[in-house]
Amino acid sequence: MQTIVLDSSDLGLASCLILMLALLSRRLNLHLERSLIISSVRSFVQLALVGVVLKLLFENVHISWLIAFVTVMLLVAGYEVRVRQRRRFTGLWGYGIGTLSMFLSTFAVTLFALLLIINAKPWYAPQYAIPLVGMMFGNAMNGVALGLDSLTNGVWQQQKVIEARLTLGQGWDEAIADIRRDSIRSGLIPIINAMAAAGVVSLPGMMTGQILAGSLPVEAVKYQILIMFLIAAGTGLGTISAVSVGARRLFDHRQRLSLGHLE
Amino acid sequence: MQFTPGPCLIWRRILKRLLVDALGCHGIGPVTFAIGAREIAILCGPSGAGKTVLLRAIADLEPHRGNVYLDGCSYLDIEPPQWRRRVAMLPAESQWWHVRVGDHFRSVDGQAFQDLGLPPDIAQRSVTLLSSGESQRLALLRLLQNEPEVLLLDEPTASLDRSAALLVEQLVKGYAEKSGACVLWVSHAVDQAERIGGRRFELYHGQLKETCGHADHCA
Numbered sequence: 001m002q003t004i005v006l007d008s009s010d011l012g013l014a015s016c017l018i019l020m021l022a023l024l025s026r027r028l029n030l031h032l033e034r035s036l037i038i039s040s041v042r043s044f045v046q047l048a049l050v051g052v053v054l055k056l057l058f059e060n061v062h063i064s065w066l067i068a069f070v071t072v073m074l075l076v077a078g079y080e081v082r083v084r085q086r087r088r089f090t091g092l093w094g095y096g097i098g099t100l101s102m103f104l105s106t107f108a109v110t111l112f113a114l115l116l117i118i119n120a121k122p123w124y125a126p127q128y129a130i131p132l133v134g135m136m137f138g139n140a141m142n143g144v145a146l147g148l149d150s151l152t153n154g155v156w157q158q159q160k161v162i163e164a165r166l167t168l169g170q171g172w173d174e175a176i177a178d179i180r181r182d183s184i185r186s187g188l189i190p191i192i193n194a195m196a197a198a199g200v201v202s203l204p205g206m207m208t209g210q211i212l213a214g215s216l217p218v219e220a221v222k223y224q225i226l227i228m229f230l231i232a233a234g235t236g237l238g239t240i241s242a243v244s245v246g247a248r249r250l251f252d253h254r255q256r257l258s259l260g261h262l263e
Numbered sequence: 264m265q266f267t268p269g270p271c272l273i274w275r276r277i278l279k280r281l282l283v284d285a286l287g288c289h290g291i292g293p294v295t296f297a298i299g300a301r302e303i304a305i306l307c308g309p310s311g312a313g314k315t316v317l318l319r320a321i322a323d324l325e326p327h328r329g330n331v332y333l334d335g336c337s338y339l340d341i342e343p344p345q346w347r348r349r350v351a352m353l354p355a356e357s358q359w360w361h362v363r364v365g366d367h368f369r370s371v372d373g374q375a376f377q378d379l380g381l382p383p384d385i386a387q388r389s390v391t392l393l394s395s396g397e398s399q400r401l402a403l404l405r406l407l408q409n410e411p412e413v414l415l416l417d418e419p420t421a422s423l424d425r426s427a428a429l430l431v432e433q434l435v436k437g438y439a440e441k442s443g444a445c446v447l448w449v450s451h452a453v454d455q456a457e458r459i460g461g462r463r464f465e466l467y468h469g470q471l472k473e474t475c476g477h478a479d480h481c482a
Contacts, residue, residue: 006344165358167322167351168405169409171344255322256326
């Protein structure tokens with residue numbers, strides 16, 4: 001099977017759909033047209049650039065290029081997590097909690113997959129490493145952002161309840177246990193839903209891409225299952241560690257709720 | 264600057280159940296006072312004088328300067344959850360996080376509810392149905408379950424009628440008498456202060472002074 005190559009007029013035609021949506025948004029006073037246009041232009045530019053970068057990476061297979069590429073992805077993901085918070089942690093923590101959790105969880109799970117499951121030669125072969133890391137980051141970023149946002153917002157709204165529980169002699173971890181559990185849950189629900197709906201309600205993107213590129217559906221499905229499990233593990237570990245570190249950060253050494261650590 | 268206690272202070276530290284020593288927090292203080300076992304002291308002062316902040320600082324919910332001693336033992340030498348169980352604060356506004364009232368109690372004692380004029384089956388009720396007066400009395404019972412040695416009460420009868428307020432006063436007096444706890448009671452009601460008796464403190468412009476029971480700002 002040979003993939004049909006898209007040219008610029010094909011993409012131009014597709015962009016008409018975005019323009020149509022923007023016009024509709026203007027007509028209905030949704031005030032979404034601006035962000036719709038900006039983000040579609042962003043995705044065009046960013047994907048075009050990453051296409052060029054990936055081309056270079058595939059032509060010069062070296063681990064240091066890969067590390068540089070992944071580091072940039074991580075830093076951008078950390079920034080995105082921070083931007084999505086309604087109440088951010090102050091200082092470096094606002095950036096560090098999410099970034100560090102994504103770093104640890106994504107790398108642990110990706111290395112596990114590359115070294116023990118896929119066994120490519122070399123193990124960092126960009127054909128496998130890049131799609132894997134990219135998808136892990138995308139999902140871990142969503143989980144961590146949702147989890148942290150739910151944590152800080154929940155604590156902000158329920159500060160009186162938390163302090164009442166402290167007053168009754170509960171430790172910080174007991175006083176915040178409910179909010180922490182709910183926050184981890186809200187970070188994990190999207191991937192749990194995605195797994196439950198996969199194949200029945202939705203055809204996951206990676207599998208669809210492989211089939212479009214001419215792979216046999218059964219082979220594509222195997223990779224999709226692998227990726228789903230890796231994503232769930234990476235998102236889960238990342239969300240749990242970010243929410244746990246964040247929860248601890250909201251109390252001082254005397255286990256007093258200190259919202260001074262939030263902006 | 265390190266505060267060095269004189270011999271008089273060391274003596275009081277041993278004798279008194281609660282000693283607040285040069286405590287400062289959010290524009291209050293330094294505040295120094297002591298309350299002995301079984302003593303109920305009234306704290307009054309105009310709104311916004313920082314009575315709640317003072318109570319929160321003693322319960323170690325607010326970062327503060329100075330020191331607080333329980334039976335001669337500094338709060339710094341006691342784990343925070345244990346300190347807050349022993350030096351218990353009743354906030355002016357009580358909070359409930361489980362579904363039913365009874366879920367907040369280790370064991371449900373219908374008699375204790377009745378003694379405060381509450382219906383004996385109130386433990387089965389949903390917390391969303393509590394009136395502010397019921398909520399306040401239940402919060403006091405919940406706090407007493409921890410058998411605290413110091414009670415910091417922030418206007419515990421503010422939303423109660425006179426008869427319910429009398430029941431609360433009786434309960435607290437009885438508890439202090441029986442357990443040897445000391446009580447710091449924030450109250451605006453002059454008649455309440457007179458019924459309870461004991462010393463009265465007034466917090467005014469961030470400074471605490473002991474009044475003789477007829478302070479101008481307490482009314």
